[in-house]
Amino acid sequence: MEQVIQALISGILSGGIYALISVGLALIFGVVGLVNFAHGEFLMLSMYIAYWVYYFIKLEPYESLLINLVLMATVGYIVYKVIMTRVLEADHSMQMLLTLGLSMVLQNLALMLFKADYRNVRIDITTDVINIGFTNLSTARVLAFIVAIGASVALYLFLQKTYTGVAMKAVAQDGKAAKLMGINIKKIYGQAFIIGTMLVGLAGVLMSPMYSVFPTIGANFSTLAFIVVVLGGLSSIPGAIFGGILIGIVESMAGYLLGPAYQQAAYFLLFILVLIFKPSGIFGRE
Amino acid sequence: MLKINNLNAYYDEVRVLKDICMTAKRGEITALIGSNASGKTTLSSCISGIHEKVKGKIEFDGKDITNLRSDEIVEMGLVQVPEGRLLFPKLTVRENLELGAYCKRSRHGRVQRLQYIFNLFPRLEERQKQYAGSLSGGEAQMCAIGRGIMSNPELIILDEPSLGLAPIVVKEIMATIKRISEEGTTVFLVEQNVMQSLKISHYAYVLENGIVKAEGGGNELLESEEIRKAYLGL
Numbered sequence: 164m165e166q167v168i169q170a171l172i173s174g175i176l177s178g179g180i181y182a183l184i185s186v187g188l189a190l191i192f193g194v195v196g197l198v199n200f201a202h203g204e205f206l207m208l209s210m211y212i213a214y215w216v217y218y219f220i221k222l223e224p225y226e227s228l229l230i231n232l233v234l235m236a237t238v239g240y241i242v243y244k245v246i247m248t249r250v251l252e253a254d255h256s257m258q259m260l261l262t263l264g265l266s267m268v269l270q271n272l273a274l275m276l277f278k279a280d281y282r283n284v285r286i287d288i289t290t291d292v293i294n295i296g297f298t299n300l301s302t303a304r305v306l307a308f309i310v311a312i313g314a315s316v317a318l319y320l321f322l323q324k325t326y327t328g329v330a331m332k333a334v335a336q337d338g339k340a341a342k343l344m345g346i347n348i349k350k351i352y353g354q355a356f357i358i359g360t361m362l363v364g365l366a367g368v369l370m371s372p373m374y375s376v377f378p379t380i381g382a383n384f385s386t387l388a389f390i391v392v393v394l395g396g397l398s399s400i401p402g403a404i405f406g407g408i409l410i411g412i413v414e415s416m417a418g419y420l421l422g423p424a425y426q427q428a429a430y431f432l433l434f435i436l437v438l439i440f441k442p443s444g445i446f447g448r449e
Numbered sequence: 450m451l452k453i454n455n456l457n458a459y460y461d462e463v464r465v466l467k468d469i470c471m472t473a474k475r476g477e478i479t480a481l482i483g484s485n486a487s488g489k490t491t492l493s494s495c496i497s498g499i500h501e502k503v504k505g506k507i508e509f510d511g512k513d514i515t516n517l518r519s520d521e522i523v524e525m526g527l528v529q530v531p532e533g534r535l536l537f538p539k540l541t542v543r544e545n546l547e548l549g550a551y552c553k554r555s556r557h558g559r560v561q562r563l564q565y566i567f568n569l570f571p572r573l574e575e576r577q578k579q580y581a582g583s584l585s586g587g588e589a590q591m592c593a594i595g596r597g598i599m600s601n602p603e604l605i606i607l608d609e610p611s612l613g614l615a616p617i618v619v620k621e622i623m624a625t626i627k628r629i630s631e632e633g634t635t636v637f638l639v640e641q642n643v644m645q646s647l648k649i650s651h652y653a654y655v656l657e658n659g660i661v662k663a664e665g666g667g668n669e670l671l672e673s674e675e676i677r678k679a680y681l682g683l
Contacts, residue, residue, distance in 0.1 A: 326547075326551075329544055329548060330551060332537070333540060337538075339499065339531070339535060340537065342519040343529050344523065344528075344548055344551055345523030345551050345552035347518065347520040
């Protein structure tokens with residue numbers, strides 16, 4: 164029984180990170196209408212930034228958080244301005260080919276520059292544990308969960324409560340009407356893209372003490388984030404948060420009950436079932 | 450106030466507006482009437498800067514706005530209430546109205562203007578917390594007009610405000626349009642409902658297949674034999 168609870172908690176903790184990666188993707192899809200296959204590569208980029216900053220100037224990932232976010236925002240800005248603005252009005256298939264291409268370029272660039280080595284940031288927090296009575300939890304994971312959920316909820320509140328946030332929702336619902344109301348929608352697109360990139364950047368920082376970074380790490384998480392976003396009802400932020408946690412739990416429970424080999428199979432199975440029986444997603448409305 | 454000179458608009462290579470010349474005078478209601486597919490909505494899209502292929506010149510307040518972005522045009526005080534309302538369905542009525550005041554020129558005095566709109570359309574105040582997608586046709590049109598007024602415009606383009614509404618609601622909307630005009634906003638009314646719009650307009654243009662077929666004072670056109678035959682079935 165204790166082990167079941169442990170697996171459950173472990174799943175929820177991983178789920179927080181998945182949620183954070185996914186809300187960025189959901190925001191970009193919902194507002195800009197872009198299916199960003201390079202989202203996982205942004206995660207990889209942020210983890211490399213955390214790693215190299217630690218390697219060269221001994222700043223731990225949490226300490227270099229601001230530097231990391233600023234760099235990720237810059238990356239987001241450049242990618243949006245130079246690449247994405249060209250396909251905003253193009254077909255979805257064009258956009259997908261472009262973002263898929265971008266993800267390959269980034270992966271191979273990382274491979275060329277940093278080699279295929281697995282690189283780790285090993286700091287105190289990596290091995291720290293918090294005792295909660297019957298079991299020990301990794302401090303890094305608990306901290307990552309709290310920050311990730313905090314940031315995701317903050318994004319939700321931003322969209323609910325602020326003027327810019329509501330304008331983002333308006334652009335997502337009717338771009339033409341938003342234009343006619345004097346909203347510069349390309350600016351809003353850019354802001355949403357940058358925020359989405361920074362959120363996945365934050366996820367990279369939180370993951371750095373726990374996961375090794377290597378050029379193709381993004382691919383795993385890209386797929387996972389897409390599943391979460393679809394489960395959550397595509398552009399819904401709360402949907403992505405709950406979807407992330409759900410996938411975390413499914414993954415961890417499958418690992419415990421059936422064996423680690425079935426972890427991915429379990430959430431893919433869930434994904435297929437949802438697509439068959441409720442294609443609008445578990446948390447989708449229509 | 451609004452001056453359109455030799456305007457031509459294209460969809461791909463097809464010319465849908467041909468050498469349009471029009472003016473809308475400050476303080477007046479200018480109507481643009483015509484049947485379906487005569488080019489009315491294309492013309493309002495051109496004015497608002499959301500139609501890309503345009504040749505000719507559109508002047509607002511003496512400034513050339515032909516190649517400005519839509520948000521720059523709104524910022525200058527020219528707003529459009531689009532055909533089909535285009536409300537944000539999953540935002541509340543109040544959020545819709547507040548977004549009307551997104552541009553800088555309208556941030557000041559936003560609260561009073563919201564009050565003014567609730568005054569103009571008391572039903573919107575009752576429904577301010579509902580999703581705009583749940584409004585009836587008439588209420589949605591009120592909300593769309595209100596959202597336009599929130600931008601504090603000098604000139605408001607109303608594209609087909611009577612579309613799909615019951616005759617009694619059409620009358621109510623037309624009366625409101627007249628009131629808006631009397632309170633100082635210049636109105637450019639794009640309509641299929643020829644009778645109702647000619648009644649309240651000072652001057653009107655008749656558009657047919659992308660060409661200005663006739664123009665004149667509202668009453669003058671109402672009495673014209675040709676208009677009565679073609680549009681009013683009299």
